[in-house]
Amino acid sequence: MLSVLGVFLAAVLYFVAQKFKVYEDPRIDEVGAVLPGGNCGGCGLPGCRAFAECCVQAESLDELFCPVGGNALMASVAQILGRTAVEKTPTLAVLRCGGSCEKRESTNQYDGMASCMVAASLYGGSTACRYGCLMLGDCVRVCTFGALHMDSQTGLPVVDEPLCTGCGACVKACPKVLFELRNVGPKGRRLYVNCQNKDKGAVARKACQAACIGCGKCVKVCTFNAIALENNLAYIDFHTCKLCRKCVPECPTGAIVEVNFPPKKAVDATPQPINHSVNS
């Protein structure tokens, strides 16, 4: 009796399953398999599965890009789908605030909830600079790839370059919008203004020793017109910047930062050989 019932129900289930079958493009799973699976949202879609569905359904891959996997991943996605992917230059997150504990004097103590978003909604910040890092680490908490940590010496978050995928989660999480996705650059070499302070020079300088004071020296020295000065703040456009580094020594506050460059040739480093001889 039971076995008859079992066979009957199995038949019912079979027909129901056939009747209500949902067709799913097998390519979605194929694309999903090559995606990183971090569900970071860097592509602008809610998770990797959604990105895979979108890739399969979209007519072209022009608007779609997974910043985590980069060009290599997009090429394999394009191969699966038989389309072409657009090449994009890889980016990574750059913190544009140099106001470490020693450069930026604290004017008050915040003892509220340990969240940058909450602190920013309450007041101007624990230093005289209203634009600077609040040092409460919202960016570290949102990073799915563990590419950010707070430096206990400077109080600022540090981007771990090899781990950063440029997904942009920290850009959205920072209430002061201090992070920017910038080109990784040739051999990882980058040049940027490490400040977001839009106050007038004297005010900015008083608030933070590392602030851009909007003096415009870097703009004058730049031969490629890559630096723009707006609201008392210089900005280096990484598309036009040729990384000549002429602006770096010009900056009176050292707000222009160079990353991953080889040390400069000993043209202006005259004291060094003397030290050397004394030591040896």
Place this chain on the structure above:
Amino acid sequence: MSKTFSVGGIHPHDNKISANQAIENLPLPAVAYISMAQHIGAPAEPVVGKGDYVQVGQIIGKASGFISANIHASVSGVVKSVEPYPNPLGNKSMTVIIDVQGDEWMEGIDQSAELVGDINLSGPEIVKKIAEGGVVGLGGATFPTHVKLSPPPDKKAECLVLNGAECEPFLTSDHRLMLEKGAEIVVGTQLMMRALGVQKGYIGIEENKPDAIRHLSKLVKQHSGIEIVSLKKRYPQGGEKQLIEAVVKRQVPSMGLPIDIGVVVQNVGTALAVYEAVQKNKPLVEKVVTLTGRSLLNQRNFRVRIGAPLSELIAAVGGLPEDTVKVVLGGPMMGESALHLEAPVLKGSSAVLFLSEQETKRLPQSACIRCSKCIEACPMGLEPYLLYKYGLSNCVEELEQNHVYDCMICGCCMYTCPAYLPLLDMMRFSRNQVLAIMKNRPKN
């Protein structure tokens, strides 16, 4: 029989240490920092420039837009500069900085203490004078008074409720005003009742101020329309919605305004400012500020010129008490701590409170134990613990469904929380976030 509101509320120790200190005039400051953004709404437009000589009561900032208020010079002297200057919270607003010279008032301002009780003006004329005088709600919210007194044509006010509850611990400025300027407050109430065209006015006072209740009851005997209502001591009785419920037994709907149920609420300090603006031609240039704190030796209630830096107030009571770690503008529950002591007194500042480390220290937080104390305490009937959890995971839709926008940031939830969770911080942030989303949502 004292009345009160029905839902939530807490009973903090009231600490009214400065209640017996009569109001004194603070000496003129050397420099006044008069901000153009001292009210809710659009900041005023500065109409003076560097080097101009101004007199007390002269308009230096013109109201821009419907919800905005005029700003007047509170001192006489030369304008040093007009520049962005950080307010007590560290946010910069356009500020007229005046080097004080002498004390010369504009012509036509009646500075005498004589009571002018006869009301000769019509309603619209009163509202116009209030608008010219730059009067804003002095209970702390600083909503322009003339806007509140001109309800939209489809809504009709039925009664005026005056807020003398002063439910925040420590504050005594309204209490002193009711005792010393009671007659003026009654005239101010009549003026606002005429402006609104209502026959009934109530003054709600908490029963921890029996002298004020007695004094005002005596004064309103000859005025049939005004009634003094004794209220039980309970925080946040001075909240607009709570006060209305306590006094006239009506509830303001969610997202609604008191005018929706025919009530307008004003603070007793505002009533005095209205009296001065209308009967004495004196714009809002002074403010009574309580200087208090458990470890402060000289408790004071000062009449301060708006724009005087906090440092001058503190010097007048003999400097900061040694154990002070936090200077709060307003009461301990809803006041905001000052970021720097060169910040000016604003129209909405009711007190300068000095708190010690022991009083302000946050204890280490632990997990929510679902004791529901916060739900019992919330005067708006919200579930703070739930909103906190939604807020942490940024569930904006759920926050909206659970009426986070009704939160009035009174802090009752955090006051009762045995796990010391930062409920208030999260609620304030979520509320502002949700309100901003709702405001920007396209209307169908």
